[in-house]
Amino acid sequence: MKEIFAKGQTCPIPVIWTKNAYDQGERHIRTEVDNAIACENLRRFATHLGGHYDVETIQGGFAVTLQFGDAVACPACELMELPTTGTHGVFCTKEVLGSGDDQLGANLMAMFFYTLAASDNPPAAICLMNGGVWLATENDQVKAHLQTLLDRGVEVLVCGTCLNFFGLENPVGQVSNMYEIVSKLEGCSKVMSL
Structure with a gap:
């Protein structure tokens, strides 16, 4: 499991660090954050990619565990993607x-x-x-x-x-x-x- 320590980091840094790990092939990621907004953003990120998430209260914040399968993002999520780069x-x-x-x-x-x-x-x-x-x-x-x-x-x-x-x-x-x-x-x- 990839562990990311993002306590003290403001939105959107926890999501971007988590996304970077995902883009590098990590499919089981635990991201520690210190606020509920970051938890919600990580939940939305996992949902967008068809993953599962779990939030645990820890000292000084939360640990959000995300797990992804090999499945591609859902077709409805793909419709939300931005247009091709450079337009x-x-x-x-x-x-x-x-x-x-x-x-x-x-x-x-x-x-x-x-x-x-x-x-x-x-x-x-x-x-x-x-x-x-x-x-x-x-x-x-x-x-x-x-x-x-x-x-x-x-x-x-x-x-x-x-x-x-x-x-x-x-x-x-x-x-x-x-x-x-x-x-x-x-x-x-x-x-x-x-």
Whole structure:
């Protein structure tokens, strides 16, 4: 059995670590987490792949045991899969995800890009404008995730006008312009806007 210690890790890291083990051929996985949300996310992951799960309360949290057979995911689950890699884009215009609390929003944005970098279906392009350019220049966590995406062949386009306005330099990705960004997004089958 593969054991994963993910206590103290925020969503979606426990699921991604578990998925990585699954992708490497592990079919009996025990993941320790410290919150109920991570348990639910692991349950959904197991269910999606037709696996079984069991949750045990342990000191400081929970141990979620997942067991998978050789069966392929159910046909209904396959319908939920995202389209082929490279058909969608991400358009980001701010440093935080959502509204409410900026610290929470910054953490969510970092987790969004972490999840995107670990995805089996990375986008064709990520376009950063206005406040979004700070992610490619000043946010070390997001910069690392953007670099991972670049290494996987994802285009990262960063608005040059926005960089100049904020006095920022050396972004992860390619300094670009409005025409190129609009053209790139028009070529995508769908666009996630943040």
